[in-house]
Amino acid sequence: MEIQVWSGWLAGLAIGLFVVLHFWLIGKPAGCSTGYGNVCGLLCRRVRYYHEGEYSNKNNIKLWFLIGIPIGGFLSAMHSPDAWHISFDMGMYDEILPQSAAAKAIWLIFGGMLLGFGARLAGACTTGHALVGGAMLNPPSLLAGLVFFASAFFATRLLFGT
Template sequence: MEYILEPWPWYISGPCIAIVMFILLYFGRTFGMSSNLRTLCAIGGAGKKVDFFKFDWKAQRWNLVVVLGAIVGGFIAHNSLSNPIDINLSQQTVLDLNTLGFNNIGKSLLPPELFSWENVLSIKGLLILIIGGVLVGFGTRYAGGCTSGHAITGLSSLQLPSLVAVVGFFIGGLIMIHLIYPILF
């Protein structure tokens, strides 16, 4: 008999996130991924060139566990907890994605039209990665944090700037997918 894993329901994963947040708040820490990039740049010596990276990165070593946890957790989730069945999408979503040039919709989370090595290593793919990376880096710095930091830590601690940032992230995402994406692809 084959056992098929199901995604964790909200009433398990939601409280797990809340427990992590309570632990972080108890110890006076915040959650976010972009601060880890700053720490890694400081470890690599970027503070010698740019003042933004001049800080006591050793005090942030604990936060690198978040990066390690995301990598290990992603590996475990993909290899041990993934449900191999097709993704159930609405017919309208399938039609919309077909008009954008996607095939085999719902067969994988990472469509090969975007994430195959052939597409990523093309001139267009590399330009999108570089320009997108610069824009995300700028946006993260300008917003004072990333989506996970603002949406999870900022909103859970009722910070108005995080609410403004999260609304901005969603508006930016809508503009990207409805206006810019059709032009690029």
């Protein structure tokens, strides 16, 4: 079975056009970390941090953007049913992750929480800094994107020795 994927240049062009179109239509840069904060705010009503500013707004466009990402992925997967199936296979990461499904789930949830915390600490997620900030030639975002990709490169070399 052969899986059809977009070529890199076409996917990059589509992402770039989306970033520009989103900013032009909405007037705000695209990004997921504020939507993540909105979800946390809806789930954690008692935490004061989430009752202030844009986290308390249920109609924040970034909340709907964050919700739309898995829905879009699901609809895309449903469009090509031959390529989609439920699996706990993590590919090359099976070498470094625990082998039991429960331990994998705990490890991945913890990693996701660290990613969310890091995104809020950095002021934006990878999408916000590298794609949107890069498209706007924002120097702090360009630096953050460089640090993100350099860190990923060195972490991969450390974990997999390649």
